[in-house]
Amino acid sequence: MQTHWPENHPQVAFGKVGILLVNLGTPDGTDYKSMRRYLKEFLSDVRVIEEPKWKWWPILNGIILQTRPQKSGKAYEEIWNYEKNEGPLLTFTRSQAEKLTERLSRMDLARPVEVDYAMRYGNPSIKSKVETLFAKGCERLLVLPLYPQYAAATTATVNDVVFEVLQKMRWQPALRTLPPYHDDPAYIEALSISLKNSLAKLDFEPEVILASYHGIPQRYFDNGDPYHCHCMKSSRLIREAMGWSTEYMRTTFQSRFGPEEWLQPYTDKTxxxxxxxxxxxxxxxxxxxxxxCLETLEEIDGENREIFMEHGGMQFAHLPCLNDSDEGMDMLTKLTLNELQGWV
Known part of the structure; x- marks a missing residue:
């Protein structure tokens, strides 16, 4: 790496590799304006709602954004991190970036790395973080959409924004994106360890365990989205790793929105x-x-717990996500280093 500048050469940062963790997003607050701003950005994404604007926008702006911010705000209040005044998804994603930074700093890498995090919807934005990493001298950029199973409404929309940001840059960093890791051994191993640890802490033995994934409209799957296949493969590999039967661990889909058919079986109905x-x-x-996040802490541990109890259930447990646990960070470190081969 050059250390002596030619005379009158401007000082330019260079020679680093940027690593950007990206998750779905979170509102800036639980108030009406914050929720409306967040929901408008989210529900205006053509990858999320695959409807013509002439059909969808009157519904979005005339109905949904008039009523849903209040309802969603109350739901976020149930799981809000009041100490940091932010959603738990932001808290965990920041911690993942900090812990990944600490782990990589202990390694003898060929190039220095900068780790940061962004949200697809809300703040901090992908655009601001890509620009920040480039300003720090990151001539190479690895983007990690934190979605194990690929869907156009998640992984693809993250990549779309990254590509759009680079389109407007005169000097672009070289780019890599993390592929789906639904069947990666590191992912299956991390989940297996997490499940064993969580189940060991329960004071009861479940009769049935559900693996609940976020749903997508059946129409998206019919049009070629591989998401359902990725989810089913993940479930099969988890069952095999845990030694569970198909009756004991079942796969369901949650968080449906609107009147059309989504992937089934539905979690709440199950x-x-x-x-x-x-x-x-x-x-x-x-x-x-x-x-x-909201979909796990409020929808599963809140709404579905109530459904189960109201219909005769007695003991219910929501097992936490990998979050920033040791096993989760082991997985994230392995995935990152695998994608950085030839760079660091």
């Missing part, structure tokens, strides 16, 4: 059906989420 059939003890985990 929970209700299990309770009605006489099952008294269940546990649910979310292998498609890298960190706990």
């Amino acid at each position: 929970v209700e059906g299990l309770a009605n059939s006489g099952v008294k003890r269940i546990a649910i985990f979310n292998p498609g989420f890298s960190s706990d």
Whole structure:
């Protein structure tokens, strides 16, 4: 690396590798304006809502954004990190970036690295973080969408924004993006360790365990999205690693939105059906989420717990996501180093 500048040469940072962790997003607050701003950005994404603007925008702006911010704000209040005044997804993603920085700093790498984090929707934005990393001298950039299973509405929309940012840069960094890791041995191993640790802490033994993934409209799958296949393979590999039967660990899909059919079986309907059939003890985990968030803490540990209890269930457990646990960070470190081969 050059250390002596020619006379009158401007000082330019260079020679580093940037690593950007990206997760879905979080509102800046639970108030109406913050929630409306966040929901508008999220629900305006054509990857998320695959409808013509002429059809979707009147519904979004005329109905949804008038009522949903209040409802979503109350849900976020239930899981908000009041100490840091932020959503838990932001707390965990920042911690993941900090811990990855610490782990990589102990390694003898050929190039210095800078680790940062961003949100696809809300703050900090992908654009601001890509620009920050480049200003620090990151001539090479590895983007890690933190979604194990690929979906156009998650992984692809993160990459879309990264590509758009680079399109407007005169001097672009070289770019790599993390592929889906739904069947990566490091991912399956981390989940297996996490599940064993979480189950060992329970004071009961579940009769059934549900692996609940975020759903997508059935239409998206029919149009070629591989998400359902990735989820089913993840579930199979987890079952095999844990030695569980298909009856003991079942796969379901949550968080459906709107009137059309989504991937089935639905988590809430399955929970209700299990309770009605006489099952008294269940546990649910979310292998498609890298960190706990509204969909796991409020929807699963809140709404689905209530559904189970109201229909005769007695003991319910939500098993936490990998978050910034040791096993989660082991996985993230392995995935990162694998994608950095030839760079560091």
